[in-house]
Amino acid sequence: MTLATSRRNFLKMSGGVLGASTLPFLKSLPAQAAGKDVIVAVTGQTINSLDLHRKGTNRASYQVAVNCYDRLVSFGTKEAPGGGLSYDYSKIEPELAESWTVSEDGLTLTFKLKKDAKFWDGSKVTAEDVKWSFDRAVSVGGFPSVQMKAGGLVKPEQFEAVDDETFVIKLERPSKLTIPDLAVPVPFIINSKVAKANATEKDPWATDYLHKTPAGSGAFKVAKWMPGEQLVYERNDDWVGGPLPAAKRVIVREVPSPATRRALIEKGNVQLSFNIPNKDAKELADKVDVYSTPIENCMHCVGLNYTFEPFQDPNVRKAVAYSIPYEEIFQTAAYGRGAKLWGGPETIDSIEWPRKSPYYTDLDKAKELMAKSGFASGFSVPFSISLGLADWMEPTALLIQENLAKIGISTEIEKIPGANWRTAALVEKKLPLHLENFGGWLNTPDYYFFWAYKKGHLFNSSNYLNPEIEKLVDDTLHMPMDDPKYAPNIMRMFEIAFEDLPRIPLWQPALNVAANGATDYEFWFHRQLDIRPLKGV
Amino acid sequence: MSPRLRAIVMRLVQAIPVVIGVVVISFILTRALPGDPAVYFAGAAADEASIAEVREAMGLDKPLPQQFLRYVLDLVQGDFGQSVSSGQPVITDLANRLPASLELTLTALILSCAIAIPLGVLAAKKPGSFVDQLCRVLVTAGVSLPTFFTGIVLVYIFYYLLEIAPSPLGRLDFAYIEPDSITGFYLIDAAIAGDWETWFAAFKQIILPAVTLALFTLAPIARMTRAAMLSALSSDFIRTAKAAGLNNTRVTYGYAFRNALLPIVTTLGMVFSFSLGANVLVEKVFAWPGIGSYAVEALVVSDYAAVQGFVLSMALLFVTLNLVIDLTYSLIDPRIGFESK
Numbered sequence: 001m002t003l004a005t006s007r008r009n010f011l012k013m014s015g016g017v018l019g020a021s022t023l024p025f026l027k028s029l030p031a032q033a034a035g036k037d038v039i040v041a042v043t044g045q046t047i048n049s050l051d052l053h054r055k056g057t058n059r060a061s062y063q064v065a066v067n068c069y070d071r072l073v074s075f076g077t078k079e080a081p082g083g084g085l086s087y088d089y090s091k092i093e094p095e096l097a098e099s100w101t102v103s104e105d106g107l108t109l110t111f112k113l114k115k116d117a118k119f120w121d122g123s124k125v126t127a128e129d130v131k132w133s134f135d136r137a138v139s140v141g142g143f144p145s146v147q148m149k150a151g152g153l154v155k156p157e158q159f160e161a162v163d164d165e166t167f168v169i170k171l172e173r174p175s176k177l178t179i180p181d182l183a184v185p186v187p188f189i190i191n192s193k194v195a196k197a198n199a200t201e202k203d204p205w206a207t208d209y210l211h212k213t214p215a216g217s218g219a220f221k222v223a224k225w226m227p228g229e230q231l232v233y234e235r236n237d238d239w240v241g242g243p244l245p246a247a248k249r250v251i252v253r254e255v256p257s258p259a260t261r262r263a264l265i266e267k268g269n270v271q272l273s274f275n276i277p278n279k280d281a282k283e284l285a286d287k288v289d290v291y292s293t294p295i296e297n298c299m300h301c302v303g304l305n306y307t308f309e310p311f312q313d314p315n316v317r318k319a320v321a322y323s324i325p326y327e328e329i330f331q332t333a334a335y336g337r338g339a340k341l342w343g344g345p346e347t348i349d350s351i352e353w354p355r356k357s358p359y360y361t362d363l364d365k366a367k368e369l370m371a372k373s374g375f376a377s378g379f380s381v382p383f384s385i386s387l388g389l390a391d392w393m394e395p396t397a398l399l400i401q402e403n404l405a406k407i408g409i410s411t412e413i414e415k416i417p418g419a420n421w422r423t424a425a426l427v428e429k430k431l432p433l434h435l436e437n438f439g440g441w442l443n444t445p446d447y448y449f450f451w452a453y454k455k456g457h458l459f460n461s462s463n464y465l466n467p468e469i470e471k472l473v474d475d476t477l478h479m480p481m482d483d484p485k486y487a488p489n490i491m492r493m494f495e496i497a498f499e500d501l502p503r504i505p506l507w508q509p510a511l512n513v514a515a516n517g518a519t520d521y522e523f524w525f526h527r528q529l530d531i532r533p534l535k536g537v
Numbered sequence: 538m539s540p541r542l543r544a545i546v547m548r549l550v551q552a553i554p555v556v557i558g559v560v561v562i563s564f565i566l567t568r569a570l571p572g573d574p575a576v577y578f579a580g581a582a583a584d585e586a587s588i589a590e591v592r593e594a595m596g597l598d599k600p601l602p603q604q605f606l607r608y609v610l611d612l613v614q615g616d617f618g619q620s621v622s623s624g625q626p627v628i629t630d631l632a633n634r635l636p637a638s639l640e641l642t643l644t645a646l647i648l649s650c651a652i653a654i655p656l657g658v659l660a661a662k663k664p665g666s667f668v669d670q671l672c673r674v675l676v677t678a679g680v681s682l683p684t685f686f687t688g689i690v691l692v693y694i695f696y697y698l699l700e701i702a703p704s705p706l707g708r709l710d711f712a713y714i715e716p717d718s719i720t721g722f723y724l725i726d727a728a729i730a731g732d733w734e735t736w737f738a739a740f741k742q743i744i745l746p747a748v749t750l751a752l753f754t755l756a757p758i759a760r761m762t763r764a765a766m767l768s769a770l771s772s773d774f775i776r777t778a779k780a781a782g783l784n785n786t787r788v789t790y791g792y793a794f795r796n797a798l799l800p801i802v803t804t805l806g807m808v809f810s811f812s813l814g815a816n817v818l819v820e821k822v823f824a825w826p827g828i829g830s831y832a833v834e835a836l837v838v839s840d841y842a843a844v845q846g847f848v849l850s851m852a853l854l855f856v857t858l859n860l861v862i863d864l865t866y867s868l869i870d871p872r873i874g875f876e877s878k
Contacts, residue, residue, distance in 0.1 A: 040711055042706075046834065048622050048623050048624065049623075049624050054624060055578055055579070055591055055594060055621070056578040056621040056622055056624060057624075058622065141586075141587050141590045142579050142587045142590065142591060143579070143587070145587070146584065146587065211624045212624075226633075226826070227623050227625070227630075228623075228634070228826045228830070228831065228834075229707055229708075229824075229826045230707075230711070251711045253706055253707070253711060253824065254824060254826075255705075255706065255707075255824040256820075256821040256824060256830065257685075257689075257821045257822045257823075257824070259689050259692075259822070260689075260692060260705050260822055260823070260824060263692055263693070263696060263697045263705070264704055264705070264706070266697070267696070267697065267700075267704070269704040269706075270704070270706075388837075417571050417572060418572075418837055419570070419571060419572025419573075419574075419577060419837060419838060419839045420571040420572045420573075422576050422577065423572070423573045423576045427576055427585075427588070458584060
């Protein structure tokens with residue numbers, strides 16, 4: 001049930017009491033009201049579902065899972081590079097669980113739920129609800145189940161509701177990723193009583209119902225959702241998952257045109273513009289507050305496909321890496337937003353990731369390497385980019401194309417429609433030379449390598465296979481970060497990756513947000529807007 | 538049955554093969570689109586297994602003839618299918634968005650007719666005069682300015698610089714609640730509810746996008762009015778009427794204009810159909826939740842049911858539109874009977 005909204009309580013909610021009043025607004029009211037209590041944000045994306053577990057739910061909709069539902073645990077907060085705040089991967093904080101213990105062998109996690117946690121309908125949040133929600137996440141298939149699997153959460157038998165306030169997870173093997181994986185948007189806690197009441201034989205997980213009507217315990221309820229237009233959030237005053245949000249109402253309006261979004265934020269008619277283009281971020285920086293947060297564990301890179309014969313030659317791969325005009329790309333495609341990922345030290349000295357590769361622009365060196373390779377007379381190769389990501393891929397590809405021509409590699413840029421890109425690049429992995437981007441939700445280098453450097457894994461678009469990497473990733477993925485073997489393993493991975501170069505790092509992209517009348521914006525790895533910490537001015 | 542009614546029924550019967558053709562072609566075209574919806578909807582981290590799961594859930598694992606049969610059977614029962622991306626029945630999506638597009642398009646058309654037709658008539662009456670030159674300038678500008686550019690310029694001038702237009706945030710500013718849906722047209726619904734506050738707010742929101750679209754549709758209407766009026770004014774019966782000493786106004790508006798109306802109405806029909814298409818760009822600039830942006834979004838993610846539903850509803854709309862135009866003909870010119878067709 002979305003709450004019926006009437007004029008009177010629309011901007012100054014009187015505790016959700018419905019007065020069917022038709023008091024007209026005064027002309028000045030919107031401007032005043034959109035202050036401390038009401039925040040209006042604009043975004044270019046459509047929120048197409050209120051249920052992250054549904055098949056076909058898009059990325060923009062993940063924000064609902066975060067703003068309207070609670071998880072057992074959440075991440076802490078830290079100062080972000082590039083201004084503003086950011087989630088803190090190293091700090092796990094309670095959300096619905098007030099405490100948890102891990103057994104000696106690391107195989108049993110026991111969570112104690114907060115006693116006063118209530119769903120929106122006033123019913124108590126019990127371990128039974130948690131179990132039902134976790135069962136749902138591992139059973140619906142698709143992305144939610146894949147993400148649960150990353151933390152070792154695979155089947156309903158692993159979850160047990162011992163009593164109302166005690167929830168137990170049993171693991172096959174201990175993993176450092178399990179608890180962080182409980183803080184990602186996927187394992188959110190649903191009011192199972194409401195959901196079960198609306199489930200059917202054909203739809204045991206109530207996906208049809210929850211798609212339009214969330215049933216949670218989170219900081220905000222959905223007051224109104226008009227797909228393609230807006231989502232209106234209303235604060236849940238009984239929220240126990242964290243500090244009570246400052247804003248009573250947050251309105252997320254969808255405005256497809258970046259030019260219009262820019263005018264709105266500059267004028268101050270909206271308080272926040274989410275995920276703005278790099279160019280606008282650069283130009284708006286001296287007019288409004290702009291936060292450009294480098295996205296953790298995320299890289300834009302050039303993919304060299306190992307199935308394409310010339311790229312099996314290490315000299316060719318390095319020649320390509322030395323020919324790329326990194327600085328120009330960073331200024332032209334990224335407008336200097338984000339972090340540089342080239343010109344790093346020759347030797348690996350830390351486990352920092354994403355990190356600068358040891359390569360830099362040196363055409364003479366690139367030509368030398370080409371001369372040493374088995375393809376001294378050059379070759380030609382198609383260079384594929386996605387039309388859906390043309391804003392950064394196109395300028396990048398053009399600049400790389402120009403320099404590759406200087407070392408005897410002629411490329412023709414092939415623009416692939418967005419709907420086709422994933423199939424060609426990631427599923428069939430058939431693009432010899434292409435641009436690629438992957439960001440890992442769980443912020444450890446081994447997690448990145450697991451997805452992008454292991455044979456057959458989705459984001460390994462280069463068909464790269466190196467037995468040592470395979471073993472290193474398998475050994476390290478679940479290993480605690482304070483294990484003495486952890487850092488040496490990671491550094492060895494870096495060494496191999498920079499030697500074999502299936503992916504040449506370009507830069508770490510930033511998520512840009514402009515604020516004009518709202519403060520305390522916090523960056524999250526899922527790259528969607530978390531409205532809970534926002535404050536109006 | 539009166540002859541006119543029978544004629545209408547006949548016309549509707551004639552539309553059936555058109556609709557069948559549209560159903561078949563839209564089905565085949567969506568399947569021929571690049572892109573694999575199963576891959577797309579399986580999400581960012583999907584593996585082969587979950588892609589196969591989604592494919593099965595969407596019924597895309599079955600052979601094409603079988604898929605087509607299922608689609609037609611659903612259609613016969615009035616079921617346009619489910620849009621995967623919005624998770625709603627396509628018919629609901631269309632019902633939500635079509636009124637927004639129609640309201641915008643019709644407002645723009647009324648506006649551009651109100652300007653273009655008098656302008657065309659005056660330009661035809663006095664060729665080479667100032668009005669004629671003005672008409673020429675407007676027509677040229679209207680044809681050569683791309684709609685999204687006009688839209689952005691208008692936003693920049695009236696909202697950003699002069700601050701007299703409201704925020705370009707779609708159909709209503711966030712401070713207002715949309716009126717209870719009766720027709721889906723905010724201006725009509727608010728008027729029915731007697732809620733003039735909301736009516737005025739909706740009116741303010743529609744001005745800029747409607748002007749943008751009107752500028753674009755002005756050109757063909759004005760040009761056609763001028764040409765039709767010129768040929769009507771130079772025809773024999775007008776010379777006869779003038780020779781018979783009928784007064785000027787009567788000649789111009791009673792005889793010439795009525796004869797010129799036929800090509801104008803034809804043009805109006807065409808303008809209406811292509812401005813529904815041109816809407817997409819205006820919708821993007823003004824965050825207008827219309828059918829055009831819905832179709833584009835659906836195309837990008839290969840949401841078959843939604844694309845097919847869109848094409849089909851547009852086809853039905855045009856069949857209706859053509860029927861209306863034909864009826865209007867017979868009202869304007871009594872000589873045009875349906876029987877002769």
